[in-house]
Amino acid sequence: MTGPDSIRPVPVDARVEELAAAALWADSDDAPLLARRLATPPPGRRWTALAAPGLDGVVLASTAPGGIGHIDLIAVRPDARGRGVGRALVGAAEEWLRGEGATEARFAGNPPCYAWPGIDVRYTPAVCLAESLGYERYRIAWNMTADTGARPGEDAADFRRLAAAGVTLHAASPGERAAVAAFAREHWNDAWAWEAQQATGCHYAARDGRIIGFAAWGSRPYWFGPMGTAEEARGLGVGRVLLRRCLADLAAAGRRSAQIGWVGPVRFYARAVGARIERVFWLYRRPLG
Structure with missing residues (x-):
């Protein structure tokens, strides 16, 4: 022993x-x-x-x-x-x-x-x-799994709607990560800011020169997240489009499916990309005497 x-x-x-x-x-x-x-x-x-x-x-x-x-x-x-x-x-x-x-x-x-x-x-x-x-x-926590395959018809309709609302979409270059992290820190927390900076891939949406939403993948290797949209921009479909852009990155990296980690809004992911609950986790704790 x-x-x-x-x-x-x-x-x-x-x-x-x-x-x-x-x-x-x-x-x-x-x-x-x-x-x-x-x-x-x-x-x-x-x-x-x-x-x-x-x-x-x-x-x-x-x-x-x-x-x-x-x-x-x-x-x-x-x-x-x-x-x-x-x-x-x-x-x-x-x-x-x-x-x-x-x-x-x-x-x-x-x-x-x-x-x-x-x-x-x-x-x-x-x-x-x-x-x-x-x-x-x-x-109890869970992940959802999403296929990374393209959705060209849905994407085109969403792109037109966002363009009409004055929203532009961008892949965050290394020089832009600090701005995305600052947005995540302002609207959520330091943890999301760190993940945005560490992520393999990161996309953001902007309007009138200001970031209004972001999505990232690969801070935890090959998993999607975090993602968030500023409160004033919700309802435009920003999150759905940024999610799909990240899934396209993962497809290009050779991944046929992606894990959406530690999911909260199950309904959103199920409707946006047909994601399904797959991995279930039990969280344990005990006092240290």
Whole structure:
């Protein structure tokens, strides 16, 4: 059996990325990118990567304001399961979080830099581990899946309507990301601003020289979001068009479908692009004594 005392800090390198790909079967294509993303969080975030002997497993953990600690990613090599590796990794992560002043640990995403909203219910061993350690399930989140195929008829009608309303559409160049981030910060929060700047792709709508909406993808590798439209511009169909422009980017990147992460407005996405609820996540927490 592996004990918490045998767990040691490690760099997030190619070996850790390979382990994540081997263990996280539902995310095997993106797992190396997830590990890399978690290792480059926003400035000021405290985080760590801890590994079991022989790199049989790894856990990434981070802190958030308010004394909250997050288990961001845990991966145990398939041939090492059943030996207490996962339990030892969580124990070591909890000890590190206590040392950072956390009073609560969560299996939940730590926005704006996260791998998943919580534990994907298909990762049954992770669910069993969390519950066996006394974690309480306190929330459910979900992703929607959208096909990235073109919708030329619908897009043309929307473009004409926006043009008639004086709205222009733009792909945000690197030099424009700061302006989009400032818009996201003004209307929503710092987390969305960071995601807009980090995203692989970002589009925005403007009217009278002012940004009125934006949409981004790839801040969390290959997922869509965040997206928002200023209150005074809602009802014009800005969000629907920006969403489709991002999906077209993802199609060009070779993706036949896209995950819309941590969805709130289910009806909007279902109507705008025929998105469907697909991935379900359970969020867990427990106090750290």
